[in-house]
Amino acid sequence: MEAASQFCHERGLPFLEVRSLTKTYQVGGSTVRALRSVDFSAMQGDFVVINGPSGSGKTTFLNLISAIDRPSDGEVLIEGVSTNDLSDRQLARLRKERIGLIFQTFNLIPVLSASENTEYPLLLQKLPKTERVERVRSMLAEVGLEDLAHRRPNELSGGQRQRIAIARALITRPKLVLADEPTANLDSETGVQVMDLMRRLNQEHCVVFIVVTHDPAVTQYAQRQIRIHDGRLIEDDQP
């Protein structure tokens, strides 16, 4: 595992680069600055934990680097390509092929089973059925939910749902996985299991993991820890 992780860190150029990233919102008559000129970069295989109080700009930061929102100023570069230069369709393609997303509330599609939820991004990629079935089977085995493949989300526990969400995020073999409070709706024991899983997958697959959290227990998994306060990146503890 460590060898794989070591190999990941030997890459030269950053996978993700953020330059002077700024996001402002108009609320009523006033302007709220959610992010103020943030600079950041992540290398292949990084496991980054972002802390910060509520309203500090963590989720805004995550939304911008996951290409589901556009910055007011500055830019996000993924593999050297600025998301500012991409059309809506190209951003969708970037998310589909390069980025995996894990949500605080799991965001599974309620009418689909665990295996179908996992398969969904592959359907978007229009992969052949045989390949989809094989990858879903392998991914569910990796998150330890092979036996629950046919259950609907409402038949699964919180921890199991989050594992399915992780499987869904990783099924496309993305290079960047972004997780927003992945343990917030889990008990502490399940939270530890989920974080162990994410860390293991990070090391095995050389995937960049960026995790936004309030949970101090999550911080111990950080290879790098970042603190955001009042829209500013105020600390970057690199190993």
Added chain:
Amino acid sequence: MTWWIPLRSLFRNRRRTLLSVAIIAFGTAISLFVFGFLEDSRLQIQATTVNEYGNLQIASSDLWEDTADGYDYLILPELEAEILALLAEHREITGVTSQLQFPGLIAAGRQTQVVRITAQIPSNKTLNIDDFVIDGRPLQSSDVAAVLMGRSLADRLGLGVDDVVTLTLTTVDGAYNATPLRIVGIYRFTAEQVELRSLFMPQAFAQVLLNTSGVDRIIVNLRSIADTDSATSSIQRQLDDAGLPLEVLTWYELSPFYQQLSGFFDILFGFLTLAVFILVFFIILQVLTLAFLERTREIGTIRALGATRGEVFSQLLVESVWLALFGSLTGVLLGFLMGTVFNAIGIEWRPPGTAEASILSVQINLMTVLPPFGVSIIATLLSAIFPAVQTSRLRVVDALRVE
């Protein structure tokens, strides 16, 4: 995208989906039932009209336009033979006959009545009144001074079989002629107007009365009513090519009543279709807007996973395709059931202008099913477009924020 994910999504809120299906089905069924009823009425009137006029009639334009000087429009035997030879080439023709119609005045005791005499060839079964004789006997070729009278006229004049009336007419030379006629049979026809106005007699005797050897029209029956237009244009072309000054009219051109009624049915069906369209469109629009709105966060997730706006739109539209299919098919089944029950009850009704009551029935076949089915499908799909476009255009980040 796949077809099964929208199908599953459709049934996540079963109560709402069933309500939508019920609304579409109700609209389709009512539309199908009424359309089937109108179509059945139209077919009955069509059959009556063809029974009265044949499928086609060939005559001089002067007859059709009423511009003849006396009996100038008559088709003399030489011309008639030429026409018959020409018609013999048509395989879609099942029968040809000739008729001679002329006005007359009948007197029975102190009563008189203006009538139209239709002189036919008794041995020719094409457009023959024989099948409608309910009392007495049909005409025979050897009959002299014999006539068939409609029951409505016979009732009005208080006449019956073997009674004698006096017919007064004008010959082709303009001379008056009068003859006693024996009523050999009473006929019953679907159109009351025919019963009140038309007397039938053998053609040979009528030609003697009129002092002519001609007829005024050639009547053609076709294998199928659907052949009407093609046969008309083909025969007309042949007549024109042969330089014959004749015009072919179809059964529907000969019957202004059918044209008016058919037009009225079309308008009625148009209004009904519009009403069903509006009902289905606005209710389903409301239902789908709500259904898609409730799934804003899910749509945001799908977009975040990499689905394009187009893919989200297609998925929502496929949902409405399923809804439209379920609703319309259920409606067709319901309409079929309603029609079957209605036909089984066998309600009697005498439509205006007909001589006797007929059984009300509903036609249910592919031609009556397709228009209501199509209207419901189109209304449902159109009603889905606006909410589907709106939902697919949501900003991902905003959609994900919705609780």
